[in-house]
Amino acid sequence: MGAQKLFSDLLPGLIEFAPEIVGEIIDGIRVSIPDYDRPQGSPYHEVIRSGVEQNVLGFVEWLADPERPLERRNEICRRLGAFEAMEGRPLAVLQSAYRIGAQLGWSRIRDLLAEREMSAAAVSALADALFGYMDEAAELSREGYDRAKGEEHEKRDAARLLLLRDLVRRPGADRAALAALHPAADWAVPDQVTLVALPADTPAVRPLLDSDLLLDLHAPEPYLLVPGPLTGRRRKMLESALAGGRAAVGLTVPAARAADSLRWARRVLALVADGVLDDGTLTLCEDHLVSVWLLADGALMDQMARRRLAFLSRAGERRRQWLADTLRAWLRTRGPAGRMSEDLGVHVQTVRYRMRVLEELLQEELTDPDNRFATETALRALWLRGRSDRTGDGTATTGP
Template sequence: MRREIPSLRQEIRADVLTAYPEFAPVFTGPQASHIDVAIEQSLTAFVDQVARPSPPSPLRDEMFRALGRTAAEQGYSLNALRGTCRIGTRLALHRAKKVSRHCDLSPLFMLSFADTLFGYVNQLEGLAIEGYMEGSTTVEDDQDGLRRRLLQLIASGTTAHTSLGELAERTGWQLPEQVSLVALSPGARPARTALAPDVLVDLTDPQPALLLPGPLDAVRRASLEHALSGTLAAVGPTVPLATATDSARWARQCLALAESGIIRDGPVVHCENHLLTLLLATDPALLEQLARRELAPLDGQPATRRARLTETLRVWLATRGTAAQIGEVLHIHPQTVRYRMRNLDATFGPQLTDPDHCFATEAALRALHLRRTAAP
């Protein structure tokens, strides 16, 4: 079994994540390496015990108590913890059967092996439950920690599993039908007293956030403005609970655009007012590629001339106005506009009458204009 351990560890990891997606932050976060080590060491220790029976290692015992404590402190259910042990047992036994067929081992030996495996996993599960109970005692008084965990689960998209409902029940928080996620600038310290008691707050994350349950009405907006008191923040659109991760993602993108000066109506920015800007500005590399393709006919022009023609083209696509109207926007003479438009017509040809090209060109030019006019 020794050479099977690395691939078996990966298989257990993948199956646990499939069965319990709420464990994704643990398997991908700062603790990921510790989890991988714990799985691998538990498998190695079992194979060692089969080969050379010996008393259990105190280090192994404490490792599994620590895993149980962590599960409790982070708000995972005891059923989920037990379920991961069952998944590991099932996969390990399945792999052992494959090896036994390859090595032509007797059914009697495999029966003994399976009994030993079940006994070993029962030990590990007992240690993990012991740690879970210790952690639960600590967590009972840490309602803020449970509410933070609840916010993290919802923002990461883990809204379909029963653990979310269990955690909400433990915190006395009623699961809403709709939510709005609010992204805060690092170091933000909103006034808790100005927020309603049902607002979830996580200021420990590198990307601090709030969760507003229910409709984002005028009362919510006013209390949020008061609580943030000038802190830069972005409010994601109100979405169904199951798609809260979209609201969180858009809020963070909107906050980044506000920090870069592309969006300037803060300090509290509402994504609903900037959906087109979000669409145009959240993939700069792709927009550069689009602009390079659509503006290729201007490649041979000197930089100054290219800039003038590009700006004239942007205003014409945005307004489809007369030479006088475009000249008023650009602060130039209408005759100059007509001269530039003749140049553009000669340079782009049929591209300026093709709806798809016009739409792509306008999108690229709007995005470039947003970036150029961003506040410092």
């Protein structure tokens, strides 16, 4: 008997026994896969029943007319895949159900063939038709699963972005209240966070970033949030993901102070861009707290420098240079002339002469703790600002 003749002869029996076949497949799936063992009549059971029924009837229709479109079957299969995604199960569970259904369906078909004379080629063609049909159904479910997962991720990512922006724009916001405001984010707000500032158009490799990080890579000033402190493992992860780019890491703070961490990180990143700081791929705020503090208000620091270092502007360029070097060495070491001589690379008598000049120029400012601190701060800040060779009033200096 040929394949087409066999298919035609089988149709009446398949149509007659279709309800029984559907029941057997459902029972077989429920026994074999605990996730699908739900009470009959429950909504969950109805999803399974509908899927099995549409696939069995679809196969019968396909045998009757291979050119007939199977829109209903196709839609049901895609919905089954989407249902699995929404339930949070791996697709492998549904794929196992398809295999069980195909095996049980073929077992019943073999029963119908038991009293028929047929060629091995015809039987093989029928088996190929059944298992090919089920493979196609499984692939349709994969499409539905992937689409639902993609939509789910898009919704989750959008919710997480809103949550992140609320964290940095609403200082002091309650953690529980933020989480409740963005339930689709599926992200528990941690006790502490660390913000990381990134350059515009940063080349971050998204797949290398940990999945629990929150990102705003399309902001004019991109940034991301690391839950908790920046551990050694997290640091390596960021360095790999940045692919040679740069980033600045703020301090680890309570979640309600996320805006502070981001503000400090962005300040550090600006100092990196200006050439003031350079630690490689990642520059940590905690390694440069004094520098960040000193340069927090550039205009104010300019004014302070003009007042504290005005004496340098009255000296000639060459004298101005060694005065600044000597003053910096003394403020840094508070040491005897011999030690300053070693630091500056000049004779000890030269150091003593320079110090006498400075004492005449500054007088009590060298002995008053507050004045001394202000002068040292101004010198240090000016050196940091671009590692420049200029003071705030145009006076040439060198690094400390």
